[in-house]
Amino acid sequence: EAGVVQSPRYKIIEKKQPVAFWCNPISGHNTLYWYRQNLGQGPELLIRYENEEAVDDSQLPKDRFSAERLKGVDSTLKIQPAELGDSAVYLCASSPVGQFRQYFGPGTRLTVT
Amino acid sequence: QKEVEQNSGPLSVPEGAIASLNCTYSDRGSQSFFWYRQYSGKSPELIMFIYSNGDKEDGRFTAQLNKASQYVSLLIRDSQPSDSATYLCAVIWDSNYQLIWGAGTKLIIKP
Numbered sequence: 389e390a391g392v393v394q395s396p397r398y399k400i401i402e403k404k405q406p407v408a409f410w411c412n413p414i415s416g417h418n419t420l421y422w423y424r425q426n427l428g429q430g431p432e433l434l435i436r437y438e439n440e441e442a443v444d445d446s447q448l449p450k451d452r453f454s455a456e457r458l459k460g461v462d463s464t465l466k467i468q469p470a471e472l473g474d475s476a477v478y479l480c481a482s483s484p485v486g487q488f489r490q491y492f493g494p495g496t497r498l499t500v501t
Numbered sequence: 502q503k504e505v506e507q508n509s510g511p512l513s514v515p516e517g518a519i520a521s522l523n524c525t526y527s528d529r530g531s532q533s534f535f536w537y538r539q540y541s542g543k544s545p546e547l548i549m550f551i552y553s554n555g556d557k558e559d560g561r562f563t564a565q566l567n568k569a570s571q572y573v574s575l576l577i578r579d580s581q582p583s584d585s586a587t588y589l590c591a592v593i594w595d596s597n598y599q600l601i602w603g604a605g606t607k608l609i610i611k612p
Contacts, residue, residue, distance in 0.1 A: 430602030492544035
C-alpha cells in the first residue's frame with residue numbers, strides 16, 4: 389500500500405511570492421489533514437477535510453492561505469503571499485473512515501527568504 | 502482552551518533502562534490519546550493509542566492513562582539507541598474530534 393505522497397519535498401522562495409503544496413492521501417482514506425510544524429513544536433492543524441468538505445479550518449490564516457480538495461482525493465495548500473514566518477514543515481496526513489489514526493506524508497520543508 | 506503539555510526534555514536514559522514519558526491535558530472531555538514518534542527530519546508515526554483508563558501494552562511499549570488525574574504516559578522498556586527520537590502526545594476531544602498535539606519530548610538513549 390502506497391503511503392501519503394507530498395510534493396515538493398523542499399521549497400525555497402522569496403517573501404511575497406506564492407507557493408503551493410500538493411498531497412495525495414492513501415487510497416480510500418476520506419479524511420485529509422494539513423499541518424504546519426515549526427522546529428521544536430508539535431504539528432499545528434491548518435485544515436481538515438472529510439471527503440470534499442472542509443470540516444475544520446478554524447486555524448487556517450485565511451488572508452493568505454487557501455486549500456482545496458477536489459473530488460475528495462488530492463489536495464492543494466497555497467500560500468499567497470508568503471511571509472518570513474511561514475517557514476516551516478508542512479505535513480499532510482490522512483485517515484480511513486471511522487479511525488483517528490493518522491498516516492503522515494514526508495512533508496514539505498518551506499524556507500521563505 | 503484545550504491544551505496538551507509535555508516536558509520538552511531532552512530526557513536522557515541509559516540503554517536497557519526504562520524510559521518514562523509524560524503528558525497532561527487540560528480538558529476532562531477528551532477521550533482518545535495517542536503517542537507518536539518522530540525521528541529528526543522525519544514525519545510522525547503512531548506507536549500507541551489508548552482510550553480506557555489503565556495500561557495498554559504493545560511489545561516494549563506501555564501506555565498508561567489516568568483520566569481522573571488527566572495524564573497519559575508512555576513507558577519504553579529495554580530502551581535502545583534506535584528509540585532516540587521526539588515523542589509527541591496527541592489528544593482528541595469528542596466535542597469536535599479535533600486532535601491537539603503536545604510539543605513533544607526529546608528522548609536520548611545513551612549506549
